[in-house]
Amino acid sequence: MDFLRPATWREALEAKAAHPDATPIAGGTDVMVEINFDRRRPDVLLDLTRVPELTTWSETDGVLRIGAGVPYARLIDELGDRLPGLAIASRTVGSPQIRNRGTLGGNLGSASPAGDAHPPLLASDARIEVESVRGTRTVPVAEFFTGVKRNALAEDELIAAVHVAPASGPQQFSKVGTRNAMVIAVCTFAIALHPEQQRVGTGLGSAAPTPRRARDAEEFLSAELDWAGRRPLAESVAQRFGELVAQASSPIDDVRGTADYRRHALAVMARRTLSWVWEEHRSGRQECA
Numbered sequence: 001m002d003f004l005r006p007a008t009w010r011e012a013l014e015a016k017a018a019h020p021d022a023t024p025i026a027g028g029t030d031v032m033v034e035i036n037f038d039r040r041r042p043d044v045l046l047d048l049t050r051v052p053e054l055t056t057w058s059e060t061d062g063v064l065r066i067g068a069g070v071p072y073a074r075l076i077d078e079l080g081d082r083l084p085g086l087a088i089a090s091r092t093v094g095s096p097q098i099r100n101r102g103t104l105g106g107n108l109g110s111a112s113p114a115g116d117a118h119p120p121l122l123a124s125d126a127r128i129e130v131e132s133v134r135g136t137r138t139v140p141v142a143e144f145f146t147g148v149k150r151n152a153l154a155e156d157e158l159i160a161a162v163h164v165a166p167a168s169g170p171q172q173f174s175k176v177g178t179r180n181a182m183v184i185a186v187c188t189f190a191i192a193l194h195p196e197q198q199r200v201g202t203g204l205g206s207a208a209p210t211p212r213r214a215r216d217a218e219e220f221l222s223a224e225l226d227w228a229g230r231r232p233l234a235e236s237v238a239q240r241f242g243e244l245v246a247q248a249s250s251p252i253d254d255v256r257g258t259a260d261y262r263r264h265a266l267a268v269m270a271r272r273t274l275s276w277v278w279e280e281h282r283s284g285r286q287e288c289a
């Protein structure tokens, strides 16, 4: 097995162009599991851990650019106030060791339907910056996932960064698993309120072949919420929102749960997280940019 160690982003892109079959490795928390269990035996590994450009984040003109190599621990510590939904999701990932090592870019690279970073990115309309020696493009996160563990990367492309606006309103994330830590989600749900646009964003995980938004539920709720008057949430609205979220899923029966259970859990998580974010909006606690 060849092991390539670029020291700069340019070198990484050139290495990927020269070896399109090379498997990028960042934290290795997915790649090494596959290699150790003999599920994958790449001829070439492309180690991205020495590329400094991947490990920084910045904010320009109201948009955050988060390098693909930023690990969960830093998303929590450094960006928790700007991206509370992603930080809540990051806290549920693995264990402290996995959160120190595992990266945002690695989660996107694996494109698992159960990836915990995906629902909050969907709810916040994130865009994925991908690059090759041919140039750079950004892909809306909702179009990034193309199938089970498949993504929109061409064979010579790498994930450079995630672009996302800081929260303009309350955000939440909820995960059902068989225990509290070190667990692959049975299903997950993320919600983000965008009060200035009077709009709701959602993201579903482990509920379909790819992470996805519940667009009908978003439209329904955006129209029903009393954004300016901040009246209490009607029970019938929460109920209908939960139903529409469940309808947006297309889950399967597997070892972690049945499709019926997943639909039920999604409706519960949707109602519950909605009540949390709406109460936060009403109390005016989170009006940060």
Ligand SMILES: Cc1cc2nc3c(=O)[nH]c(=O)nc-3n(C[C@H](O)[C@H](O)[C@H](O)COP(=O)(O)OP(=O)(O)OC[C@H]3O[C@@H](n4cnc5c(N)ncnc54)[C@H](O)[C@@H]3O)c2cc1C
Pocket (backbone or CB within 6 Å): 023, 024, 025, 026, 027, 028, 029, 030, 031, 032, 033, 048, 068, 069, 092, 093, 094, 095, 098, 101, 102, 103, 104, 105, 106, 107, 108, 109, 110, 114, 115, 116, 117, 157, 158, 159, 160, 182, 183, 184, 185
């Ligand atoms: C014990 C354990 C617990 C876990 N718990 C969770 C959990 O609770 N929730 C969860 O979502 N995940 C979990 N995971 C999975 C894993 O930690 C995450 O998916 C993590 O984000 C992967 O990041 P990484 O940097 O380790 O990726 P790597 O393993 O290095 O790479 C993952 C994939 O992304 C590709 N890749 C990496 N960087 C790039 C790049 N810049 N451009 C293009 N492709 C790239 C790799 O080629 C590979 O296909 C767990 C894993 C373990 C071992």
